Amino acid sequence: MITQRNTHLIVSARLISDFGAFLNMVALATYVYLLSNSAMSVGIFLASRVGGGIFASLIGTRFYRRWQGRAPLIAFDLLRAALLGLLLIIPASQQAWLLPLIAFGLGLGNSMFAIGLNSQLPRLIAPAQLLKANAWITSASSAAMVGGSLVSGLLVAAFGFETVFALNALTYVLAALLIVPLRFEKNDVSEQPQRGEWFALRQGLRSVPVVAAMLAVTMADTLGSAAHNVGFPIISKLLTPEAASTTLGLALAVWASGKLLGARIASHLKGSENSHLxxxxxxxxxxxxxGFILMFQQHSLYGLLLFALPAGLGDGLPKSA
Structure with a gap:
């Protein structure tokens, strides 16, 4: 019964947290571009956000070995809510220097929340239910991508940025409240690697060259992702100057829908031995x-959305392989 209750709470918290992450990804990227009218500012903002995620990946494992349970997860939710709250109380004319710091904090908080939740699943859910719970979490995350991307642009167009930032802060507070009732099993086994994660990674790459090639492609993919994240708000404003946020939200929603579809296709293609991955x-x-190359060659909204779908479809396949 505890496992089922924990599963519902975790899936709901991850759904709301990822919804909030994509809500501010669309709103803030557009906000920065409209505020500065500079692609460089958008690049700095998104680089800061990615930098926060990279920093989280470097410290996440050690952090959650020392601090476990509900408190860190709640703290990172409240951190993200507080950062967005700053945009509601600080005048827009004074926000230019603050936005990269907010981006870094959001990237850090998003990744640390996900790392903390995923790494502690064995203490929250019975082993027999872990696979099913992971499937639900993945589906919830994909649905949040679609919903957050689509709703953000529509909300900005209808109510303005301040309303979206306030709503976004509330989503993180709600995610924190869903973490409070979680019940953790005691962690009796200390998982301290003998030589460290980096040693294990190097050994794995040497023994399986194809994994090294996949890692190299993934790193190049990450660089490309940073580039198209900068390009999204720019092409949205070029195609529809009067409704850039709505266009950005639609493009990301179609891309996320393709990603969800790709993940579902990949799950059905997997054989019993996971061959040809x-x-x-x-x-x-x-x-x-x-898909992304063709997207940024378009001169109409319909062309942009048309190629956003295969771009997302391709993105969903490797993530599920």
Missing amino acids: ERRFFCGVALMSC
């Missing part, structure tokens, strides 16, 4: 890259 990974990356 490497080939599927590289094909997915190629499809995603071609």
Whole structure:
């Protein structure tokens, strides 16, 4: 009964947290571009957000070995809510220097929340239910991408940025409230690696060259993702100057829908021995890259949305391989 209750709370918290993450990804990227009218400012903002996520990936494992349970998860939710609250009390004319710091904090909070929740699943859910719970979490995260991306642009167009920032802060507070009732099993086993994670990674890459190639492609994919994240608000404003946020939200929603579809297709393609996963990974990356290249060659909203779908479809395949 506790497992089922924890599963419902975790899936709901992850759904709301990821919804909030994509809500502010669309709103803030557009806000920065409209505020500065500079692609460089958008690049700095998004680089700061990615930097926060990278920093979280470096410290996440050690952090959650020392501090476990509900408190860190709640703290990172409240941190994200507080950062967005700053945009409601600080005048827009004084926000230019603050936005990269907010972006870094949001990237850090998003990644640390996800790392903390995923790493503690064995203490929250019975082993027999972990696979099913992971499937629900993945589906909730994908649905949040679609919903957050689509709703953000529509809310900005209808009510303005301040309303979206306030609503976004509330989503993180709600996610924190859903974490409070979680019940953790005692962690009796200390998982301290003998030589460290980096040693294990190096050994794994040497023994399986194809994994090294996949990692190299993934790193290049990350660089490309940063570029198209900068390009999204710019092309949205170029195509529809009067409704850039709505266009950005629609494009990301179609992309996220394609990603969800790609993940579902990949789950049905997997055989009992997970054969041909490497080939599927590289094909997915190629499809995603071609989709994004064609997206940014379009001169109409319909063309943009048309190629956003295969870009997301390709993105979903390697993530599930």
